[in-house]
Amino acid sequence: MSTTLETSRGRGQQPPTPPTPPPPPPPGGALRRTSDWARRAPLLPALVFTIVVTQLPFVVTLVVSFMDWNAYYPDERGFTGFSNYASVLTDVNMREAILTTVILTVVVVLVSLLLGLGVALLLDRRFRGRGVVRTMMITPFLIVPVAAALLWKHALFNPEYGLLNGTLNGIWRLFGSDDAPQPDWITAAPLVSVEVALIWQWTPFMMLILLAGLQSRPLDVIEAARLDGASTWQIFRYMTLPHLRRYLELGALLGSIYIVQNFDAVFTITSGGLGTANLPYVIYQTFYQAHDYGRASAAGVVVVIGTIVIATLALRTVSTLFQEENAR
Amino acid sequence: MSSITDVAPVAATRTPEGRPRRTRKPRSGPLLGLLAWVIGFLFVVPVLWMVLTSFHSEEDAATNPPSLAAPLTLEGYREFFGVGTGTNPWPSLLNSLTASVVSTVIVLLLALPAAYALSIKPVRKWSDVLFFFLSTRMLPIVAGLLPIYLFAQWSGLLDNIWLLIVLYTAMNLPIAVWMMRSFLAEVPVEMLEAAQMDGAGLLRTLRAVVAPVVLPGIAATSLICFIFSWNELLLARTLTGTVAQTAPVYLTGFVTSQGLFLAQVCAAAFAVSLPVLIAGFAAQDKLVQGLSLGAVK
Numbered sequence: 001m002s003t004t005l006e007t008s009r010g011r012g013q014q015p016p017t018p019p020t021p022p023p024p025p026p027p028g029g030a031l032r033r034t035s036d037w038a039r040r041a042p043l044l045p046a047l048v049f050t051i052v053v054t055q056l057p058f059v060v061t062l063v064v065s066f067m068d069w070n071a072y073y074p075d076e077r078g079f080t081g082f083s084n085y086a087s088v089l090t091d092v093n094m095r096e097a098i099l100t101t102v103i104l105t106v107v108v109v110l111v112s113l114l115l116g117l118g119v120a121l122l123l124d125r126r127f128r129g130r131g132v133v134r135t136m137m138i139t140p141f142l143i144v145p146v147a148a149a150l151l152w153k154h155a156l157f158n159p160e161y162g163l164l165n166g167t168l169n170g171i172w173r174l175f176g177s178d179d180a181p182q183p184d185w186i187t188a189a190p191l192v193s194v195e196v197a198l199i200w201q202w203t204p205f206m207m208l209i210l211l212a213g214l215q216s217r218p219l220d221v222i223e224a225a226r227l228d229g230a231s232t233w234q235i236f237r238y239m240t241l242p243h244l245r246r247y248l249e250l251g252a253l254l255g256s257i258y259i260v261q262n263f264d265a266v267f268t269i270t271s272g273g274l275g276t277a278n279l280p281y282v283i284y285q286t287f288y289q290a291h292d293y294g295r296a297s298a299a300g301v302v303v304v305i306g307t308i309v310i311a312t313l314a315l316r317t318v319s320t321l322f323q324e325e326n327a328r
Numbered sequence: 329m330s331s332i333t334d335v336a337p338v339a340a341t342r343t344p345e346g347r348p349r350r351t352r353k354p355r356s357g358p359l360l361g362l363l364a365w366v367i368g369f370l371f372v373v374p375v376l377w378m379v380l381t382s383f384h385s386e387e388d389a390a391t392n393p394p395s396l397a398a399p400l401t402l403e404g405y406r407e408f409f410g411v412g413t414g415t416n417p418w419p420s421l422l423n424s425l426t427a428s429v430v431s432t433v434i435v436l437l438l439a440l441p442a443a444y445a446l447s448i449k450p451v452r453k454w455s456d457v458l459f460f461f462l463s464t465r466m467l468p469i470v471a472g473l474l475p476i477y478l479f480a481q482w483s484g485l486l487d488n489i490w491l492l493i494v495l496y497t498a499m500n501l502p503i504a505v506w507m508m509r510s511f512l513a514e515v516p517v518e519m520l521e522a523a524q525m526d527g528a529g530l531l532r533t534l535r536a537v538v539a540p541v542v543l544p545g546i547a548a549t550s551l552i553c554f555i556f557s558w559n560e561l562l563l564a565r566t567l568t569g570t571v572a573q574t575a576p577v578y579l580t581g582f583v584t585s586q587g588l589f590l591a592q593v594c595a596a597a598f599a600v601s602l603p604v605l606i607a608g609f610a611a612q613d614k615l616v617q618g619l620s621l622g623a624v625k
Binding site for chain 1: 367373374393394461470473502579584598
């Protein structure tokens with residue numbers, strides 16, 4: 001795909017190849033140190049700010065997670081070793097929350113990734129009104145998450161006048177029947193309701209990433225394959241899909257990182273009831289309402305450990321894409 | 329992929345005269361085009377329904393089956409903006425605006441120099457630094473929430489919009505650094521050097537060489553940071569109360585609503601989402617770059 005010639009030419013355009021370390025000049029050591037600091041200076045404010053605001057709280061969380069600390073019993077504060085972790089991992093609510101988080105994340109990510117792939121493939125072809133369809137697809141992502149959750153809870157899922165049951169009623173009336181099924185969606189399938197609302201919001205995200213991936217395909221090579229008699233399926237299976245692999249990974253991993261953290265939909269649609277409480281919601285409750293700081297922190301550390309695994313994979317994928325972009 | 333790629337005849341990419349062949353996307357059959365329209369429509373229906381309902385009266389909004397052709401009214405908006413009901417969303421909307429705009433400005437002030445030090449005059453190990461920034465965005469906010477809350481309580485910053493501004497700045501800084509770096513990387517270094525040799529001052533270099541490449545990027549970055557801050561709920565819900573509450577926190581007041589209020593909820597949801605819709609469509613082309621944290625162009 002990219003010949004050595006292209007690569008080296010691409011290098012020339014991209015400034016940020018690692019700075020060639022200046023040949024160590026024996027007398028100018030001090031000079032070099034000064035110029036190093038001059039280079040670093042513009043970076044420091046952002047770096048220091050980020051470390052202080054994002055890393056310090058995690059260190060404190062880690063320390064508190066080993067403490068017995070409940071704001072209602074301030075006298076009993078002290079270190080207790082791993083007892084918070086033990087209670088997080090044995091407590092029924094916490095264990096359910098961990099399971100709910102995993103199910104919610106896996107379902108939402110997989111379904112929206114597959115839907116997003118389908119829509120991206122459709123949008124990658126030319127047809128009348130393609131721009132309009134693209135805009136329609138992006139719209140759900142541009143609704144404030146709380147507003148979107150309210151919309152689903154009240155305007156769509158509501159058993160009496162929500163759009164879903166209203167449509168069912170309308171269709172049944174069309175055929176002269178008055179007893180359309182009118183399920184109470186959220187009570188009947190609470191977790192699925194939350195998942196549907198989230199899939200609606202996240203499919204556009206997946207679609208955008210996959211569409212960008214599709215559009216970075218080398219079209220000439222694909223046309224060549226077509227001229228050689230490759231079928232549409234063969235082109236998809238052996239050319240498009242391998243090319244999309246990194247983008248699928250990226251969508252899945254970034255989606256997981258965002259959805260593991262989801263608070264808005266669970267808080268709004270079910271208020272964590274009916275078995276939909278995920279870890280962020282339970283942590284919020286544990287420290288905000290129950291004021292059990294030690295346990296909330298231990299649960300927070302559990303979330304971090306879970307996320308680190310995903311984040312490491314995500315960083316690796318980003319790094320691969322990043323190197324490809326820079327080498328192009 | 330490489331096996332097919334290697335086999336593909338090179339000649340096909342050129343016309344017989346040797347010019348590069350213009351490759352065009354395959355045209356869809358009418359059925360696939362229709363399918364795309366149907367799916368797009370299904371995804372946008374909830375939003376259209378929200379907008380339509382927001383302009384209906386409460387009685388028309390609560391009918392089953394839905395009354396699509398009911399007369400339009402601003403009743404829902406009047407209720408939401410507190411005409412006669414005594415509720416007032418303006419302070420929370422203003423708080424959201426302050427938090428989003430001020431944090432975005434600070435993000436740009438911090439991210440621009442940082443991106444410069446990571447692209448045009450890169451420090452050593454610049455890519456490690458870049459990935460450190462990215463990793464901070466991937467750690468769940470909820471795990472740092474308690475220390476932040478305790479700090480706010482101790483320092484008296486609870487229910488203070490400046491605390492949110494600082495936190496939103498930290499939340500968006502990694503995205504901004506990544507995006508700005510990729511835009512700055514497109515600035516032609518040769519032209520920078522040429523301008524310097526020709527004796528152009530710093531300001532002139534910035535205006536003539538850097539700005540045309542970077543300004544659209546700065547605009548897109550700001551819009552995306554604005555969206556993330558405007559949408560944020562967990563931090564705002566935990567750290568603000570009556571004084572500094574933001575629009576999403578105000579919206580949570582509708583979670584347990586009962587009775588005839590659907591038009592008002594839809595008006596509220598649409599009114600609060602409108603800035604994001606505008607910003608999002610304005611940044612449409614760069615949206616994916618921001619959402620993928622700069623990994624996809």
